[in-house]
Amino acid sequence: MNALSKSDPVALKQRLAGLNAGQRALLARRLGEEKSKAASRGESRVIPRAQPLRMEEHPRVAVYPASRGQQRMWFLHHYAPGSPVYCSPSAFHLVGPLNVAWLEAAFGAVIQRHDMLRTTFAMENGELFQRVAVSSAFQLRQINLEAIPADIRKASAERCLAEESCRPFDLAAGPLFRPVLIRLQPTEHVLLLVLHHIISDGWSRSNFYRELAAAYQTLASGRPATVRKLPVQFADYSAWQEDWLEGGALKTQTAYWKTKLAGEPEPLELPSDRARPATESFRGGRCSRRLDPQLTTALKTRAQEEGATLFMILLAAFKTLLHRYTGHDDLIVGVPIANRQRVEVEGLIGFFANTLVMRTTFPYDFTFRELLRSVKQTALEAYANQDMPFERLVELLHVRRDASRTPLFQASFAIQDYPAVTFRLPGTETSPWFVTARTSKFDFSMTLERSAEGWTAVAEYSTDLFDADRVERMLEHWRVILENVVANPIQRVSEIPLLTAAERQQILVEWNRTERDYPRDKCLHHLFEEQVERTPDAVAVVFEDQRLTYRQLNVRATQLGHYLRSLGVGPEMLVGICVERSLELLVGILGILKAGGAYVPLDPTYPAERTRFVLEDARVPVLLTLQQLRADLGAEIPSCTIVCLDTDWETIAEAPTETPHSGVGPQNLAYVIYTSGSTGKPKGVAIEHHSPVTLVHWAQEIFSPEECIGVLFGTSICFDLSVFEMFVPLSRGGKIILAENALQLPDLPASGEVTLVNTVPSAINELMRRQVLPSSVRTVCLAGEPLVVELVKQVYQFPSVRKVYDLYGPTEAATYSTSALRRVNGPRTIGRPFANTQVYLLDQNEQPVPVGLPGQIYIGGDGLARGYLNRPELTA
Numbered sequence: 001m002n003a004l005s006k007s008d009p010v011a012l013k014q015r016l017a018g019l020n021a022g023q024r025a026l027l028a029r030r031l032g033e034e035k036s037k038a039a040s041r042g043e044s045r046v047i048p049r050a051q052p053l054r055m056e057e058h059p060r061v062a063v064y065p066a067s068r069g070q071q072r073m074w075f076l077h078h079y080a081p082g083s084p085v086y087c088s089p090s091a092f093h094l095v096g097p098l099n100v101a102w103l104e105a106a107f108g109a110v111i112q113r114h115d116m117l118r119t120t121f122a123m124e125n126g127e128l129f130q131r132v133a134v135s136s137a138f139q140l141r142q143i144n145l146e147a148i149p150a151d152i153r154k155a156s157a158e159r160c161l162a163e164e165s166c167r168p169f170d171l172a173a174g175p176l177f178r179p180v181l182i183r184l185q186p187t188e189h190v191l192l193l194v195l196h197h198i199i200s201d202g203w204s205r206s207n208f209y210r211e212l213a214a215a216y217q218t219l220a221s222g223r224p225a226t227v228r229k230l231p232v233q234f235a236d237y238s239a240w241q242e243d244w245l246e247g248g249a250l251k252t253q254t255a256y257w258k259t260k261l262a263g264e265p266e267p268l269e270l271p272s273d274r275a276r277p278a279t280e281s282f283r284g285g286r287c288s289r290r291l292d293p294q295l296t297t298a299l300k301t302r303a304q305e306e307g308a309t310l311f312m313i314l315l316a317a318f319k320t321l322l323h324r325y326t327g328h329d330d331l332i333v334g335v336p337i338a339n340r341q342r343v344e345v346e347g348l349i350g351f352f353a354n355t356l357v358m359r360t361t362f363p364y365d366f367t368f369r370e371l372l373r374s375v376k377q378t379a380l381e382a383y384a385n386q387d388m389p390f391e392r393l394v395e396l397l398h399v400r401r402d403a404s405r406t407p408l409f410q411a412s413f414a415i416q417d418y419p420a421v422t423f424r425l426p427g428t429e430t431s432p433w434f435v436t437a438r439t440s441k442f443d444f445s446m447t448l449e450r451s452a453e454g455w456t457a458v459a460e461y462s463t464d465l466f467d468a469d470r471v472e473r474m475l476e477h478w479r480v481i482l483e484n485v486v487a488n489p490i491q492r493v494s495e496i497p498l499l500t501a502a503e504r505q506q507i508l509v510e511w512n513r514t515e516r517d518y519p520r521d522k523c524l525h526h527l528f529e530e531q532v533e534r535t536p537d538a539v540a541v542v543f544e545d546q547r548l549t550y551r552q553l554n555v556r557a558t559q560l561g562h563y564l565r566s567l568g569v570g571p572e573m574l575v576g577i578c579v580e581r582s583l584e585l586l587v588g589i590l591g592i593l594k595a596g597g598a599y600v601p602l603d604p605t606y607p608a609e610r611t612r613f614v615l616e617d618a619r620v621p622v623l624l625t626l627q628q629l630r631a632d633l634g635a636e637i638p639s640c641t642i643v644c645l646d647t648d649w650e651t652i653a654e655a656p657t658e659t660p661h662s663g664v665g666p667q668n669l670a671y672v673i674y675t676s677g678s679t680g681k682p683k684g685v686a687i688e689h690h691s692p693v694t695l696v697h698w699a700q701e702i703f704s705p706e707e708c709i710g711v712l713f714g715t716s717i718c719f720d721l722s723v724f725e726m727f728v729p730l731s732r733g734g735k736i737i738l739a740e741n742a743l744q745l746p747d748l749p750a751s752g753e754v755t756l757v758n759t760v761p762s763a764i765n766e767l768m769r770r771q772v773l774p775s776s777v778r779t780v781c782l783a784g785e786p787l788v789v790e791l792v793k794q795v796y797q798f799p800s801v802r803k804v805y806d807l808y809g810p811t812e813a814a815t816y817s818t819s820a821l822r823r824v825n826g827p828r829t830i831g832r833p834f835a836n837t838q839v840y841l842l843d844q845n846e847q848p849v850p851v852g853l854p855g856q857i858y859i860g861g862d863g864l865a866r867g868y869l870n871r872p873e874l875t876a
Helices: 009-017 021-040 068-079 100-113 150-166 202-220 234-246 250-260 293-305 310-326 368-384 390-397 468-487 501-512 524-534 550-566 583-594 608-618 627-636 690-702 721-730 742-747 761-770 789-796
Strands: 063-065 087-095 119-124 127-132 141-144 177-185 188-196 284-290 330-337 354-361 411-415 429-432 444-451 454-462 539-543 546-549 574-578 598-601 622-625 641-644 669-674 684-688 710-713 735-738 756-759 779-782 803-808 818-822 837-842 856-861
Touching: 063 234, 068 119, 068 127, 068 234, 068 390, 087 150, 087 202, 100 177, 100 202, 127 234, 150 177, 150 188, 188 202, 234 250, 250 354, 250 368, 250 390, 284 468, 293 310, 293 454, 293 468, 310 330, 310 368, 310 411, 310 468, 330 368, 354 368, 354 390, 444 468, 454 468, 501 837, 524 550, 524 583, 524 690, 524 721, 539 550, 539 583, 546 550, 546 583, 550 583, 574 583, 574 608, 583 598, 583 622, 583 735, 608 669, 608 684, 622 627, 627 641, 669 690, 684 690, 690 721, 710 721, 721 735, 721 756, 742 756, 742 761, 756 761, 761 779, 761 789, 789 803
Parallel strands: 141 177, 330 411, 411 444, 539 735, 574 598, 574 622, 598 669, 622 641, 710 735, 710 756, 756 779, 779 803
Antiparallel strands: 063 127, 087 188, 087 429, 119 127, 177 188, 284 454, 330 354, 444 454, 539 546, 669 684, 803 818, 837 856
């Protein structure tokens, strides 16, 4: 008989208390519907009763077919036979006189009452069966720790509990539960009970402890622990379930789930600390956070106002967390349920639990209120179709199998919907003893557990993927979401804050406190001129077998500066330079800067179409080149003054050698570098002098003079890495060693003088492959492409290499904005912002994202470009 049809009000109250949140909501909805229908027919009191269950006791035999849930559990057990993931441990601390004989007898009574505790499993002819022994000899295992020193006794008990909790079961030999009594002193014990999930679930554990305590109480009162026969056993439920699945009742639910789960979404990929292994190990960890009672009360009130339940609003917030962490707009979350709607099975020990699959889509402009309505509707539908075993659902949907993750969903959410475990033995003070969980069934799951102190959110996570601090932050962000939806349920889901106040302060302020003194009154060429004063006779630049000292380079650049001044070049004037790799290239760039102009680099190896575009867009009045290139440029050159640094040098060399006074300042343009144009037409990025001065000064703090003795200049001047390669050594007294590209390094006459290489990862990877990195190289700076861990390890295998830097920055931020000194086994990171630079990771609503989440990089500080040349609409 259905419990709700009983006339006993106490029984009815108990039955209603056993319903979970979703079931109560479903019941309320159905009662409301029936009441409305009755009213429309002029009736007021008649509500049809549910159909009787027709679950009957079957003749007792030794062998029964396994249930669908047990079949899946058997498969999972053998899939990872040594894993304790499906071992469910719990423990109690007992203080006071304990009669071990009574406790052992009480266990015997419970074992004899429940067939599941005498059951083992065997595969025969491709079918799994459960074998029930008529009786089972039981002896309580005891571990005596009294001889252990008192100060380490508790730690010894913890080790015992951990070892016993993780010891695997043999499903064929049994028993499939393991009680262990640990004696700390004559009147102090710890009782551990480990149950395999194939014979139990959370509700079963409550039943076990309740009956164990009742049997002990009976023995303590001087009466024998009589074994009362159960009306049905788990095998009867298994037979009923199989009959139901084979009957017509399944069709409606099958149709619902096939429709609801059509078109399986992409698997959930939460940001992780490690790459996903090819095969999941089920190793796990656990974090918990108690909910503030005031917040819980507010959530209940908000849920009622929205016509939902506490479970529904908590689940909606959990899905919000997953959505914001992953950006997935189609999410599936597993929701475990007790699956004990039938009163006959409430007192049984067995694996009844089922998992409902709840799917939610997120339109871009979804408010939380709209999300909650969607979650509510999905939950009501799922509970109305909850008889479908998860195992059967996986089969029906032909879910793709992947050894690295669970099918259909990778995250679960639950509210503890089974009776709380209570355990009291007469004469003892009994309290729960927490057993550390070291397993996780899913990537990430959250369970709300209720106690006398209130609700606690417990997160279980895969340690293959996540570190504990990441999961701790996730729990905090979920709490922040809850606080915000209570205050304002009409916020867009995409705009609900995630960060705590402390995190916002850390991310936006503390991590961006990068202010450093630097020569704010200097221009880029001033740094070179100061170095000329310090080391005039040191070698400044090497090209093939040619060398120039600082003094010689400065004289030539100064003469060119005066010559350009005579042509009208001054501050804010753009001067093009299209010169092959040569000494003239450095002379040309420095000469333009000394004249007060800004150089516009043109690479003679680039396509003519790009050169034409840049010249037309920049509208340069003066172009520096070489005679042989002038002929090649031909019609590409618009009307402008052309200076050939080779054939015109005789005239240029007549200019003075004193530093010209151009009037240029830190806020004037230093250069304009055009982007690649991969997403459209190239854009000219206009950089003022203070920006690269910031870069150079930062480099002076990071790189020692010894590291800058010889810097390879192998990057095209059209690529902003070239700014680093030219001006960092020229401000440190080092020499620039010119090359057509980084791959030419081993063939250079001066290759043995190179101490620092600044290039892209693909180039250094090729040098690694050829094993031709010179032994003089001490420091390797890599930028422009993602830097993988394996390449870092390869570079460090060269004995001479001491440091590998990962540098990041767009052209719009004067070459580099962040730096990371990568270690051999260190994490993959682009590091932190360097001096006088701020870096923020923001979401699509320009709000800061939590640590460890992807976001769009926003850069601020003194290194920023003025803007895009002649493109004010893009600069804004």
